[in-house]
Amino acid sequence: MERHTRQRQAVVDALARSGQALSPQELLESAKTAVPSLNLSTVYRQIRGLQDTGQIVRVELPGQPPRFEIATNEKARVNVVPEHASHSRQHATHELHADAAPHHHHHFHCTACDRVYPIHACPGPMNDLAPPGFEVQHHDLTLRGRCASCVNGASA
Numbered sequence: 001m002e003r004h005t006r007q008r009q010a011v012v013d014a015l016a017r018s019g020q021a022l023s024p025q026e027l028l029e030s031a032k033t034a035v036p037s038l039n040l041s042t043v044y045r046q047i048r049g050l051q052d053t054g055q056i057v058r059v060e061l062p063g064q065p066p067r068f069e070i071a072t073n074e075k076a077r078v079n080v081v082p083e084h085a086s087h088s089r090q091h092a093t094h095e096l097h098a099d100a101a102p103h104h105h106h107h108f109h110c111t112a113c114d115r116v117y118p119i120h121a122c123p124g125p126m127n128d129l130a131p132p133g134f135e136v137q138h139h140d141l142t143l144r145g146r147c148a149s150c151v152n153g154a155s156a
Contacts, residue, residue, distance in 0.1 A: 010034040011046040012055065012070075021059040021067035021107065021116040059116060061109055061142055067116055072103040106141040112150035119143065 014030035015022060022030065028043045047068055050056040059067040106119045119141075126139045 006035050007031075007038055007042050008046050008049065010038060011043060011050065015056060015068065015070050020118065021069040023065055023067050027068065059107060060140075061107070061116065064109075069118060072105065072118070072120070106143070108143045108145070108147070110147035110150055111144055112146045115147060117147065 010031035010033075011027055013034060014027050018026075018030065024040060024043050024047060027047070028038060028040050031043065032038050047056065051058065051068075054071055056068045057071045059069055061067075103120070104122055106122060108117045108119055109115075110117070123141070126136045130136050
């Protein structure tokens with residue numbers, strides 16, 4: 001069992017606050033507000049541990065480096081501790097039940113600012129799109145365009 005550390009909590013909090021999929025570098029920049037001594041190798045170590053426990057998932061987009069987001073499912077619980085919380089509360093419990101299935105969702109990739117946002121919806125089964133006799137077992141959908149901030153001229 002992985003130890004729950006300030007570094008791990010900072011990474012989880014950064015992902016939860018962002019509401020989007022982040023690269024390891026973006027995670028480092030955000031998590032350093034809570035743990036200034038954090039470095040990229042520690043972020044990668046925390047990512048591995050959080051993936052192993054099912055708390056975060058890897059988001060793959062063609063031609064892009066991997067990003068990570070909080071795993072969304074019915075039974076997983078990730079506690080986000082406010083930055084001003086006392087040290088004793090920073091060791092919050094993370095729970096993931098073995099029978100918790102990931103919530104199926106898709107992503108929107110902003111071509112202007114390069115951010116990736118979750119879309120918690122799905123057009124449904126894709127079996128009709130597959131060639132005759134084929135069976136679709138999984139699908140990923142990525143919408144590409146400009147996010148609301150970029151459309152309104154406030155790109156990051």
